Amino acid sequence: MSEVLSHNQLAAIADEFGTPVYVYHAEKIAAQYQKLKDAFAGQDVVFFYASKALTNINVLRYIKSLGANVDCSSVNEVKLALHAGFPAQKILYTSNGIAFDEIEEAKNLGVHINIDSLSNLEKFGKKFGHSYPVGIRLRPNILAGGNLKISTGHDKSKFGIPVDQFEKIIDCVEKNNLFIQGLHIHTGSEIKDADVFVKGIEKLFDIIPHFKELQFIDLGGGFKVPYKEGDSETDINLLAQKVKESFANHPNPRHLQIWFEPGKFLVSEAGYFITQVNVLKKTSSTIFAGVNSGFNHLIRPMFYNSYHRIENISNATGPKKIYTVVGNICETDTFAEDREINEIKEGDYLVFYNAGAYGFEMSSNFNSRLKPAEVLVKNGTPVLIRRRDVFEDLLRNQLEAQ
Numbered sequence: 001m002s003e004v005l006s007h008n009q010l011a012a013i014a015d016e017f018g019t020p021v022y023v024y025h026a027e028k029i030a031a032q033y034q035k036l037k038d039a040f041a042g043q044d045v046v047f048f049y050a051s052k053a054l055t056n057i058n059v060l061r062y063i064k065s066l067g068a069n070v071d072c073s074s075v076n077e078v079k080l081a082l083h084a085g086f087p088a089q090k091i092l093y094t095s096n097g098i099a100f101d102e103i104e105e106a107k108n109l110g111v112h113i114n115i116d117s118l119s120n121l122e123k124f125g126k127k128f129g130h131s132y133p134v135g136i137r138l139r140p141n142i143l144a145g146g147n148l149k150i151s152t153g154h155d156k157s158k159f160g161i162p163v164d165q166f167e168k169i170i171d172c173v174e175k176n177n178l179f180i181q182g183l184h185i186h187t188g189s190e191i192k193d194a195d196v197f198v199k200g201i202e203k204l205f206d207i208i209p210h211f212k213e214l215q216f217i218d219l220g221g222g223f224k225v226p227y228k229e230g231d232s233e234t235d236i237n238l239l240a241q242k243v244k245e246s247f248a249n250h251p252n253p254r255h256l257q258i259w260f261e262p263g264k265f266l267v268s269e270a271g272y273f274i275t276q277v278n279v280l281k282k283t284s285s286t287i288f289a290g291v292n293s294g295f296n297h298l299i300r301p302m303f304y305n306s307y308h309r310i311e312n313i314s315n316a317t318g319p320k321k322i323y324t325v326v327g328n329i330c331e332t333d334t335f336a337e338d339r340e341i342n343e344i345k346e347g348d349y350l351v352f353y354n355a356g357a358y359g360f361e362m363s364s365n366f367n368s369r370l371k372p373a374e375v376l377v378k379n380g381t382p383v384l385i386r387r388r389d390v391f392e393d394l395l396r397n398q399l400e401a402q
Contacts, residue, residue, distance in 0.1 A: 271356020
């Protein structure tokens, strides 16, 4: 079974389900997960799918069927994972700047918990002491990632407890007799240099001896995937080798399970976003191809200046011309500027590649536009997994004031 959906398959899906539509290819998700398993074979490594990338319950259930665990960044993601069938012991909840009652709720659901502030660590210790294991998210003060907005480990990041506050962490742990089962770091997204993860491990090696009940270290995720031709990606095999060597060369070896949290790596390349061209507008500087979507459906190009390959699947062999692809939102709404694409006509289907991660997940109803449908293709068969919004969805939670 191919890991890539053809133009004909994508066009048929657009014809059947309408546009705009997100399409996810199950076999590509499986191939990415297998790539991780193969690279780390023989090591005690566990993978938690970072569900913030894409939380459709059908995708969650499929990833569960592959054997993966799941990482959650809110208690509602925890509840979605439980709804999708993940047992509590295979769910990791990493808090970030939230009220303590959300941590309590996650604890009551029985999942693994990482705490990222001294304040909440203190509250947890006072209330639960040694009775419930917990992990600590540390900020390693390492700058990494493809964009400052997705870099989470540097010294100005809000994430984690800074390593330079380590004495305060130890004081809190000892005072409250906390059961620390894990140490967590996550330096950012789009990390292609395996040495970034090695630096994180080295930071942890000085800390590990202080926690006698430690069971795992969590190195986060952020593996880079290619967005354009010739783009590099994280060398997973090299990463696995360097992680193994790091522990083998440590002067005081101690067996700890290693956790990773791949999100984009599993679902990004499995996703396609299909739009239809509403209008062509020729100006002195460019030809605008206006599609029936906008940053309300795919915000990444405007938010992160991200690149998504775009192809005209209605005229894949036509002559190439230069277009600026824009959306229908009443704001500057550019998907691609001065992009070479096969000749476009009004009504053509344009497909955006690498749209599986943070596409639908970050969508909105801005301009009172309707959210698109989602389709999962498994064993060659497309199945609707989220219906397209209808007008009534815009009113669903509104109340008429008397």
